[in-house]
Amino acid sequence: MLTLFHHPLYASCRFVRLAFGEYGEELALIEEHPWAKRREFLALNPAGTIPVLLAEGDHAIVGATVIAEYVDETRGAFQRNRRLMAEDSLARAEIRRLVDWYLVKTEGDVTRHLVRERALKSQMGGEGGGAPNSAAIRAARANVRQHLKYTNWLAATRDWLAGPRLSYADAAAAAALSVLDYLGEIDWAQYPAARDWYSRMKSRPSFRTLLADRVRGLPPASHYADLDF
Amino acid sequence: MLTLFHHPLYASCRFVRLAFGEYGEELALIEEHPWAKRREFLALNPAGTIPVLLAEGDHAIVGATVIAEYVDETRGAFQRNRRLMAEDSLARAEIRRLVDWYLVKTEGDVTRHLVRERALKSQMGGEGGGAPNSAAIRAARANVRQHLKYTNWLAATRDWLAGPRLSYADAAAAAALSVLDYLGEIDWAQYPAARDWYSRMKSRPSFRTLLADRVRGLPPASHYADLDF
Numbered sequence: 001m002l003t004l005f006h007h008p009l010y011a012s013c014r015f016v017r018l019a020f021g022e023y024g025e026e027l028a029l030i031e032e033h034p035w036a037k038r039r040e041f042l043a044l045n046p047a048g049t050i051p052v053l054l055a056e057g058d059h060a061i062v063g064a065t066v067i068a069e070y071v072d073e074t075r076g077a078f079q080r081n082r083r084l085m086a087e088d089s090l091a092r093a094e095i096r097r098l099v100d101w102y103l104v105k106t107e108g109d110v111t112r113h114l115v116r117e118r119a120l121k122s123q124m125g126g127e128g129g130g131a132p133n134s135a136a137i138r139a140a141r142a143n144v145r146q147h148l149k150y151t152n153w154l155a156a157t158r159d160w161l162a163g164p165r166l167s168y169a170d171a172a173a174a175a176a177l178s179v180l181d182y183l184g185e186i187d188w189a190q191y192p193a194a195r196d197w198y199s200r201m202k203s204r205p206s207f208r209t210l211l212a213d214r215v216r217g218l219p220p221a222s223h224y225a226d227l228d229f
Numbered sequence: 230m231l232t233l234f235h236h237p238l239y240a241s242c243r244f245v246r247l248a249f250g251e252y253g254e255e256l257a258l259i260e261e262h263p264w265a266k267r268r269e270f271l272a273l274n275p276a277g278t279i280p281v282l283l284a285e286g287d288h289a290i291v292g293a294t295v296i297a298e299y300v301d302e303t304r305g306a307f308q309r310n311r312r313l314m315a316e317d318s319l320a321r322a323e324i325r326r327l328v329d330w331y332l333v334k335t336e337g338d339v340t341r342h343l344v345r346e347r348a349l350k351s352q353m354g355g356e357g358g359g360a361p362n363s364a365a366i367r368a369a370r371a372n373v374r375q376h377l378k379y380t381n382w383l384a385a386t387r388d389w390l391a392g393p394r395l396s397y398a399d400a401a402a403a404a405a406l407s408v409l410d411y412l413g414e415i416d417w418a419q420y421p422a423a424r425d426w427y428s429r430m431k432s433r434p435s436f437r438t439l440l441a442d443r444v445r446g447l448p449p450a451s452h453y454a455d456l457d458f
Binding site: 046047049055057059061062063065066067069070073074089090092093096097100101105150 | 275276278284286288290291292294295296298299302303318319321322325326329330334379
């Protein structure tokens with residue numbers, strides 16, 4: 001079994017867990033707090049970021065999209081219908097664009113700020129903690145809607161977010177939105193197509209481990225683990 | 230000829246130009262100012278970011294790493310010895326890790342701040358311009374050293390930054406450092422192995438177009454285009 005250094009509220013880590021889950025492969029999870037700059041962890045990844053996958057032979061694979069490409073090359077390529085990447089280069093570019101959208105743009109506009117202010121600061125103590133910054137929370141909340149509207153548009157015009165088949169794009173979007181949903185930041189009633197798509201994602205066996213995540217001192221929104229929300 | 234929407238001082242755009250240059254393919258360049266949020270450009274890429282490649286059939290390929298994978302699949306894979314990606318999955322993961330290092334980590338720690346404060350603010354006017362923030366410049370300069378030290382270590386212990394062959398990792402590092410070098414922010418004398426590696430990169434035909442870049446109102450450091458620096 002491979003090992004993943006992760007944090008339960010990092011969308012990029014949830015994305016990797018969903019990808020392995022879709023291929024029916026279990027991961028050993030080690031919760032890493034990147035702000036602690038643990039020496040043994042920096043030896044694995046001098047950038048100090050998560051996720052890091054300890055792959056075959058204990059080689060460290062660093063970063064969500066790098067791990068996704070590795071998993072596609074070593075697993076996905078042999079999965080036929082269940083592969084999370086397309087075969088065609090333009091379709092692959094569209095999947096990768098959306099993975100970047102949710103793991104970079106949504107992360108920078110919304111997720112990172114809400115997770116830091118509402119969840120991590122209380123864990124961080126002397127390593128960057130302190131009182132939540134309400135201006136940062138307000139700015140991030142103002143951006144949530146734009147990302148939900150875009151997701152709603154994708155879900156309304158395509159079978160899955162990047163096209164006719166489930167792909168890494170769905171895993172990335174579900175990873176990001178599941179973090180926001182844990183925090184109770186999504187008003188699903190306003191986005192019916194996104195809600196229907198998220199409901200399909202939530203029912204997948206790969207999602208179970210995410211729905212069981214709990215962060216100390218911060219219980220999830222009441223509907224977080226409900227398949228009917 | 231394909232078209233690239235770019236800015237001459239964005240490392241991510243220089244990276245794409247180097248990749249095409251290595252494969253001997255010329256690009257039509259359109260200078261895009263992402264802060265202007267031009268409507269026609271947002272129709273191509275709703276994220277509003279550069280680079281964007283107009284590929285065959287005018288399909289928009291969005292983002293440096295997405296473009297790099299597309300170029301590898303449609304060109305690199307047929308290049309044999311000149312391919313900028315490895316064949317082996319672990320070696321590919323190492324190349325991608327370093328591309329992320331220079332285009333994400335170096336960008337966020339150093340490049341983005343120095344480019345914004347020293348070059349873009351005077352171009353931006355009412356769309357985010359203003360006086361340079363000297364605290365941001367100081368913080369970025371304090372981080373330059375760490376990135377040069379790491380590059381020096383990689384260059385001293387490997388033939389090329391990711392291993393025995395020239396790869397996307399070298400293109401990403403050279404793209405990022407060439408922007409900092411344009412701004413005169415690198416004290417090469419302190420990093421002899423990095424300097425030797427950069428000198429090899431600078432001599433490549435793919436680099437010529439970068440060395441000819443000029444930004445209005447901000448001439449490059451005097452040694453910028455010298456092959457002997």
